[in-house]
Amino acid sequence: MTPYVLSGGTANTLGAHHDGEGVNFAVFSENATRVELCLFSADGSTEQARIALPERTGPVWHGYLSDLPVGTLYGYRVHGSYAPELGHRFNPNKLLLDPYTRELKGEWGNHPATLGYDDSSSAQDLSFDARDSAPYVPKSVVSDPSLFAGMAAGLHKKSSKDLIYEAHPKGATMINYKVPxxxxxxxxxxxSDAMLEHFKTLGVQAVELLPVHSFVDDKFLVERGLTNYWGYNSIGFFALEPRYLGPDGLKGFRQMVDSLHADGIEVILDVVFNHTAEGDQRGPTLSFRGLDNASYYRLTAGQARYYVNDTGCGNTLKVSHPYVLRMVLDSLRFWVENMGIDGFRFDLATTLGREDHGFEPHGGFFDALRQDPVLSQVRMIAEPWDIGPGGYQLGGFPHEFLEWNDSYRDTVRRYWRGDAHSAQELGARLLGSADTFDQRGRRSDASVNFLASHDGFTLADTTRYSRRHNEANTENNRDGHHSNFSDNAGVEGDSDDAEVRDIRARRQRNMLATLFLSQGTPMLLAGDEFANSQQGNNNAYCQDNDIGWLNWDQADTGLQSFVASLSAFRQDHVCLRQSRFLHGAARPNDGLPDAVWMDFHGQALEWRDPRLANLCLLLRCSAEMPDYAPDGDAVFIVFNRKDVVGQVTLPVPRDGHQWVRCIDTDQTLQDGICTLEQAHTKVASQSVTAFVQKHVGSAT
Known part of the structure; x- marks a missing residue:
C-alpha cells in the first residue's frame, strides 16, 4: 500500500472536506479505541491505504492529508470493544460509510460479509465475523466543493396555506410521455417543462418529495426480487440517492430545484431521521453501528444488545445524543444552504421528540430547530406518530410545525362513504380541526389536510376497492392498512358498468371539493388529480414498477381540469384559506359571524341528530381579521350526501348582491359560466356545491 502521512487537522467540521490542497477528515466516535481511514482505487475495488487518524479531540477523530485529489474514494474501519450485550459492536473488518459523505460510489451488496457477526453461528449476533465487507459496500467520496457551493436562497415563504403536492421523485415521471x-x-x-406546466395548471405551490437521501434495499426485499421503492431506509443523510440521478448528475438535482423556484414552487424533502437502514441486532454493519452503536442508537434498558424499536423498522436513532443531534442539524442546514431546499417533512416525527421520559414538545431536537438561524426560517411538517408508547401526538407539536392530519383523511372518507355520525366529525375538519390545533397560539393552517398519501390507497382506489390487494408485495396480503374507509360502489376493482363508474367519479370529485374548501393546508397525492390507481395496493413501498408509478397515459383529464378549477377557486377566495380559527364570532366591522352552520332550510344545525348527513356552511373572513379580504368575501358551501336532490334556502345576500354557483361536483362547469341564484335553489344528490356573493351588475 502507498505510504501516507496524516497531520492533525481539525475537529471543527465533520466529514471529508477538500480545501484546494488536501483533505481534512473528521468523524465522531465516543467509544472507539482507534479509527482508520481507508483509501481506495478509482473504481473502488482495491484498498490502497489504511491509516489511523492521528488525533482525537473529545469524541471526534481527525486528520489532514495533503495532496489528495477530489473524487478520492474512502471509508472507515473502527476498533473497539465487540460486546453486543453492553451495546458495543465495533468490528474493523467492516468498511463503514462516512455519515457526512455527500456522494457515494458503488452499490450496496446483499452479502453476509456486511454483517458484524457470523450468521451461521448458533450465537447469532453475539458471535464475531472477520470477513472484509469492503467489496460489498459503496465507498464515500471526497467531493469537489464547487459541486455544493451555496445556491441562491430558497423561497422559504413559510406560507402554510399553499397547495402541497406529494410525489415520488422517480415514479412521478417514469412513464410520462411528455418528459424527454x-x-x-x-x-x-x-x-422538466412538462412537469412544471402540470404544476402550474394545478396551482401547486410546494412539492414534497419522498426520500432523496441515499438508502438501502432491505435484504428480505432483494431476496424476493423487489426494492425499497419509497426509500424510507436511509443510510446517508447528506448524499443524494444515486438511482435517481440523470445525465447531469448532482447538478441535475440543483437544476430541478432552480426550475421549481423559478416558477414560485417550494421544494420540501421527506426526511427519515427516526431510524437507519442497519435494522435491529440482526442487521448489517454499514456505518453508524460500527462507528459507535451505543451513541447513535437507543438501546433497550438493561439489555443493550437489543434496540428500542419505536419506529417499527428495527432501530431508533438517539437524536437526544448531542453528536447525533448535531448530525441531523448539519444535514438539514446542508440541504437548505447548499441545495436550496425550502422545508422538511419529518417521517415519524414523534420519535425525534422522545426524551428519556417520553415525547417532549420542548425537547432538545425541537428547541435546537427553533433557535437555529437557518432552520427556523424554513417550513417544517411533522408526521405526528410512531408505534412507541404514547406515539400518537397529533396536535402536540410546537407551533412552528404543520402536522399531517390523518383524522381529516379518515373523516372525509367516512363521510362520503355514508358512515353514521361522520357528519359531526366533518364539521370540525372543515374548519381546520380546531378541536385539535386551536391551542398555544397555533393557526388553522397547522393542519395538513389530505385525502390520500403515498402510504395507503390512492384516492381513485378508495372508490374502487373495499379491501387491499397487496399480493405483489409477496407478504400474502398481510401488509398495509386494514382500515381504509373505502367503498367500491358494489364492484371490486375496475368496472365497465357506467353507473358504477359514475358513482366512483362523483365521489372522487366530492372528496376533492371537500379538500379544497376546507380550512387548513391542502396536500394532494401525485396522481389523485387524474384518478391514478395502484391496482388496489395500499402499501406500494416495494413496487418500483407500473403499480407504483403514475399512469399518465390513463389520466382522467376531466378530473384534472376539475381539480385545477378547485385550486383556482381556493386561491381566489381568501376566506377559504385563513390562518385564524373560525368559531362563529361576530365581526366588529359589520356584526356578521365569521362562520355559520345551517341545514337546508336555513335553520341552525342539530348537531346531536345521529342521522345528520347534510351540511351547509357560510364562511366569511375571521372576526379577528374582518378586513382581510376585499369586498366582503363570502362562500356558501352545501354538502348533500343523500341520494336525492336537495332544496336549499340560501342566506340573505349583501345589498346589491346575489349568490353565484361556482363549484358543483354534479358536473364540471365550463369556464366562465356561473348562475345567479334565487332565495331557494336545488343541489344534486351526492354533491358539493359552492356559491359566492357577486354584485348583480358585475361580470361573473
Whole structure:
C-alpha cells in the first residue's frame, strides 16, 4: 500500500472536506479505541491505504492529508470493544460509510460479509465475523466543493396555506410521455417543462418529495426480487440517492430545484431521521453501528444488545445524543444552504421528540430547530406518530410545525362513504380541526389536510376497492392498512358498468371539493388529480414498477381540469384559506359571524341528530381579521350526501348582491359560466356545491 502521512487537522467540521490542497477528515466516535481511514482505487475495488487518524479531540477523530485529489474514494474501519450485550459492536473488518459523505460510489451488496457477526453461528449476533465487507459496500467520496457551493436562497415563504403536492421523485415521471425519455425517472425529469406546466395548471405551490437521501434495499426485499421503492431506509443523510440521478448528475438535482423556484414552487424533502437502514441486532454493519452503536442508537434498558424499536423498522436513532443531534442539524442546514431546499417533512416525527421520559414538545431536537438561524426560517411538517408508547401526538407539536392530519383523511372518507355520525366529525375538519390545533397560539393552517398519501390507497382506489390487494408485495396480503374507509360502489376493482363508474367519479370529485374548501393546508397525492390507481395496493413501498408509478397515459383529464378549477377557486377566495380559527364570532366591522352552520332550510344545525348527513356552511373572513379580504368575501358551501336532490334556502345576500354557483361536483362547469341564484335553489344528490356573493351588475 502507498505510504501516507496524516497531520492533525481539525475537529471543527465533520466529514471529508477538500480545501484546494488536501483533505481534512473528521468523524465522531465516543467509544472507539482507534479509527482508520481507508483509501481506495478509482473504481473502488482495491484498498490502497489504511491509516489511523492521528488525533482525537473529545469524541471526534481527525486528520489532514495533503495532496489528495477530489473524487478520492474512502471509508472507515473502527476498533473497539465487540460486546453486543453492553451495546458495543465495533468490528474493523467492516468498511463503514462516512455519515457526512455527500456522494457515494458503488452499490450496496446483499452479502453476509456486511454483517458484524457470523450468521451461521448458533450465537447469532453475539458471535464475531472477520470477513472484509469492503467489496460489498459503496465507498464515500471526497467531493469537489464547487459541486455544493451555496445556491441562491430558497423561497422559504413559510406560507402554510399553499397547495402541497406529494410525489415520488422517480415514479412521478417514469412513464410520462411528455418528459424527454432520456431523463424520465430522474431529478431532472421532475423539474422538466412538462412537469412544471402540470404544476402550474394545478396551482401547486410546494412539492414534497419522498426520500432523496441515499438508502438501502432491505435484504428480505432483494431476496424476493423487489426494492425499497419509497426509500424510507436511509443510510446517508447528506448524499443524494444515486438511482435517481440523470445525465447531469448532482447538478441535475440543483437544476430541478432552480426550475421549481423559478416558477414560485417550494421544494420540501421527506426526511427519515427516526431510524437507519442497519435494522435491529440482526442487521448489517454499514456505518453508524460500527462507528459507535451505543451513541447513535437507543438501546433497550438493561439489555443493550437489543434496540428500542419505536419506529417499527428495527432501530431508533438517539437524536437526544448531542453528536447525533448535531448530525441531523448539519444535514438539514446542508440541504437548505447548499441545495436550496425550502422545508422538511419529518417521517415519524414523534420519535425525534422522545426524551428519556417520553415525547417532549420542548425537547432538545425541537428547541435546537427553533433557535437555529437557518432552520427556523424554513417550513417544517411533522408526521405526528410512531408505534412507541404514547406515539400518537397529533396536535402536540410546537407551533412552528404543520402536522399531517390523518383524522381529516379518515373523516372525509367516512363521510362520503355514508358512515353514521361522520357528519359531526366533518364539521370540525372543515374548519381546520380546531378541536385539535386551536391551542398555544397555533393557526388553522397547522393542519395538513389530505385525502390520500403515498402510504395507503390512492384516492381513485378508495372508490374502487373495499379491501387491499397487496399480493405483489409477496407478504400474502398481510401488509398495509386494514382500515381504509373505502367503498367500491358494489364492484371490486375496475368496472365497465357506467353507473358504477359514475358513482366512483362523483365521489372522487366530492372528496376533492371537500379538500379544497376546507380550512387548513391542502396536500394532494401525485396522481389523485387524474384518478391514478395502484391496482388496489395500499402499501406500494416495494413496487418500483407500473403499480407504483403514475399512469399518465390513463389520466382522467376531466378530473384534472376539475381539480385545477378547485385550486383556482381556493386561491381566489381568501376566506377559504385563513390562518385564524373560525368559531362563529361576530365581526366588529359589520356584526356578521365569521362562520355559520345551517341545514337546508336555513335553520341552525342539530348537531346531536345521529342521522345528520347534510351540511351547509357560510364562511366569511375571521372576526379577528374582518378586513382581510376585499369586498366582503363570502362562500356558501352545501354538502348533500343523500341520494336525492336537495332544496336549499340560501342566506340573505349583501345589498346589491346575489349568490353565484361556482363549484358543483354534479358536473364540471365550463369556464366562465356561473348562475345567479334565487332565495331557494336545488343541489344534486351526492354533491358539493359552492356559491359566492357577486354584485348583480358585475361580470361573473
Amino acid at each position: 425519455e432520456a431523463v424520465r425517472g430522474t431529478y431532472e425529469a421532475f423539474g
